[in-house]
Amino acid sequence: xxxxxxxxxxxxxxxxxxxxxxxxxxxxxxxxxxxxxxxxxxxxxxxxxxxxxxxxxxxxxxxxxxxxxxxxxxxxxxxxxxxxxxxxxxxxxxxxxxxxxxxxxxxxxxxxxxxxxxxxxxxxxxxxxxxxxxxxxxxxxxxxxxxxxxxxxxxxxxxxxxxxxxxxxxxxxxxxxxxxxxxxxxxxxxxxxxxxxxxxxxxxxxxxxxxxxxxxxxxxxxxxxxxxxxxxxxxxxxxxxxxxxxxxxxxxxxxxxxxxxxxxxxxxxxxxxxxxxxxxx
Amino acid sequence: xxxxxxxxxxxxxxxxxxxxxxxxxxxxxxxxxxxxxxxxxxxxxxxxxxxxxxxxxxxxxxxxxxxxxxxxxxxxxxxxxxxxxxxxxxxxxxxxxxxxxxxxxxxxxxxxxxxxxxxxxxxxxxxxxxxxxxxxxxxxxxxxxxxxxxxxxxxxxxxxxxxxxxxxxxxxxxxxxxxxxxxxxxxxxxxxxxxxxxxxxxxxxxxxxxxxxxxxxxxxxxxxxxxxxxxxxxxxxxxxxxxxxxxxxxxxxxxxxxxxxxxxxxxxxxxxxxxxxx
Numbered sequence: 001x002x003x004x005x006x007x008x009x010x011x012x013x014x015x016x017x018x019x020x021x022x023x024x025x026x027x028x029x030x031x032x033x034x035x036x037x038x039x040x041x042x043x044x045x046x047x048x049x050x051x052x053x054x055x056x057x058x059x060x061x062x063x064x065x066x067x068x069x070x071x072x073x074x075x076x077x078x079x080x081x082x083x084x085x086x087x088x089x090x091x092x093x094x095x096x097x098x099x100x101x102x103x104x105x106x107x108x109x110x111x112x113x114x115x116x117x118x119x120x121x122x123x124x125x126x127x128x129x130x131x132x133x134x135x136x137x138x139x140x141x142x143x144x145x146x147x148x149x150x151x152x153x154x155x156x157x158x159x160x161x162x163x164x165x166x167x168x169x170x171x172x173x174x175x176x177x178x179x180x181x182x183x184x185x186x187x188x189x190x191x192x193x194x195x196x197x198x199x200x201x202x203x204x205x206x207x208x209x210x211x212x213x214x215x216x217x218x219x220x221x222x223x224x225x226x227x228x229x230x231x232x233x234x235x236x237x238x239x240x241x242x243x244x245x246x247x248x249x250x251x252x253x254x255x256x257x258x259x260x261x262x263x264x265x266x267x268x269x270x271x272x273x274x275x276x277x278x279x280x281x
Numbered sequence: 282x283x284x285x286x287x288x289x290x291x292x293x294x295x296x297x298x299x300x301x302x303x304x305x306x307x308x309x310x311x312x313x314x315x316x317x318x319x320x321x322x323x324x325x326x327x328x329x330x331x332x333x334x335x336x337x338x339x340x341x342x343x344x345x346x347x348x349x350x351x352x353x354x355x356x357x358x359x360x361x362x363x364x365x366x367x368x369x370x371x372x373x374x375x376x377x378x379x380x381x382x383x384x385x386x387x388x389x390x391x392x393x394x395x396x397x398x399x400x401x402x403x404x405x406x407x408x409x410x411x412x413x414x415x416x417x418x419x420x421x422x423x424x425x426x427x428x429x430x431x432x433x434x435x436x437x438x439x440x441x442x443x444x445x446x447x448x449x450x451x452x453x454x455x456x457x458x459x460x461x462x463x464x465x466x467x468x469x470x471x472x473x474x475x476x477x478x479x480x481x482x483x484x485x486x487x488x489x490x491x492x493x494x495x496x497x498x499x500x501x502x503x504x505x506x507x508x509x510x511x512x513x514x515x516x517x518x519x520x521x522x523x524x525x526x527x528x529x530x531x532x533x534x535x536x537x538x539x540x541x542x543x544x545x546x547x548x549x550x551x552x553x554x555x556x557x558x559x
């Protein structure tokens with residue numbers, strides 16, 4: 001398979017050059033695990049498609065509850081991504097560009113939400129921001145503000161699980177960026193703010209967008225922390241994953257339909273975004 | 282500016298228990314995944330246990346989450362009576378378990394929290410014999426230990442100022458709650474419809490809500506909450522059926538388990554847990 005026999009006998013040197021030129025030649029040995037990995041990731045969706053109740057698909061989709069859940073999912077995931085960018089980019093910058101004692105520990109802490117089971121994350125959020133939580137108690141007493149069981153709580157839960165993806169992604173981009181450009185800008189008289197806006201941000205832009213897309217996808221699929229912290233109330237806190245879970249309790253067919261909707265919508269958005277932004281990186 | 286008294290000790294205990302519960306759930310999922318990975322492909326006569334050494338026979342029981350404490354106790358006693366047997370449990374919401382069984386999960390016995398969920402398994406032809414009802418569970422109002430909203434009956438839950446969670450109507454405790462509220466002619470607007478009864482209880486334990494409708498057995502198992510009985514609970518009692526499953530790897534042992542649950546031993550433990558034995 002790997003032998004390429006050319007009609008005119010090229011010198012070994014020529015042959016090596018030709019191999020180099022043929023862009024991105026894929027080593028055959030890696031093909032087998034690559035395909036296995038692909039099949040493993042795609043097969044479950046084939047199962048979903050095989051079991052989907054196609055004839056009743058459209059009627060099920062038009063249920064008001066489904067529309068409400070999908071709309072809530074899209075709006076909360078987008079809001080959570082916006083919050084993650086506003087808070088996560090500065091945090092990533094702090095982790096990548098400053099030296100202070102305990103920085104490693106801080107970076108480990110930032111990734112904790114990736115590791116703990118989301119349900120436990122939801123309980124932790126209740127203990128912090130709930131009606132009797134260490135901070136929530138005062139929100140309630142001073143402002144009469146209770147977060148749990150509101151749409152805002154959905155966004156909070158999503159930010160908690162999704163922001164680490166963005167921070168890690170942006171921090172990696174910042175570490176990989178060449179600092180000499182920023183130094184050059186500074187020597188040419190640009191202020192810190194201008195350097196950050198005109199040089200640093202454009203350089204790490206692809207990393208920010210890739211991180212935002214990841215965070216958005218993670219927020220869209222968030223289930224455990226949401227149902228624990230925000231509860232399940234149609235139209236207010238019932239996002240698509242919650243609707244899917246509860247549909248599963250009654251009829252797997254409905255759950256499959258809802259999952260396909262979520263899958264379709266997220267694929268369309270992710271593919272569009274990737275080609276426009278991330279593909280260039 | 283009246284600050285509510287919080288009983289710090291109770292609260293922390295509740296937190297510890299919740300985290301344990303979360304860990305247990307995670308462990309259960311892991312065990313289940315591992316079990317699914319090593320399960321025989323067809324849920325027929327299982328290949329038996331290998332590596333168990335001294336003829337260990339493993340019985341797999343799928344049971345409603347509300348049976349957790351009672352069944353674990355009974356499992357221990359059962360193993361004492363059958364020294365060669367090991368009982369493994371998968372506790373989860375009844376509907377989840379029914380779905381898993383219908384998708385071919387390797388289980389010998391299924392005990393569900395209502396007859397409707399058991400029917401889903403019967404309809405798929407997954408039960409070996411007619412299911413039998415072995416206990417009954419009734420609803421109670423769970424309130425945080427200090428009862429901040431002064432709830433003392435079902436009618437208080439209809440007050441908009443009282444924060445209530447109910448179970449989602451898709452799960453047994455939610456269906457029972459709807460029946461009880463109907464019987465009382467009450468309209469209750471919950472702030473959330475929780476995925477299972479333990480989740481509803483958690484919200485009351487943490488003081489996030491003023492009241493939750495849960496089972497009498499859940500109140501018995503928790504200590505950060507108070508239970509309040511109400512007359513309409515009898516209108517919406519849940520019958521718990523148990524059945525040996527078709528293609529059980531250990532049909533004999535499964536039969537023995539069902540009999541054991543309905544024996545004097547079973548009655549004693551289940552009664553202690555707050556179930557009404559039949």
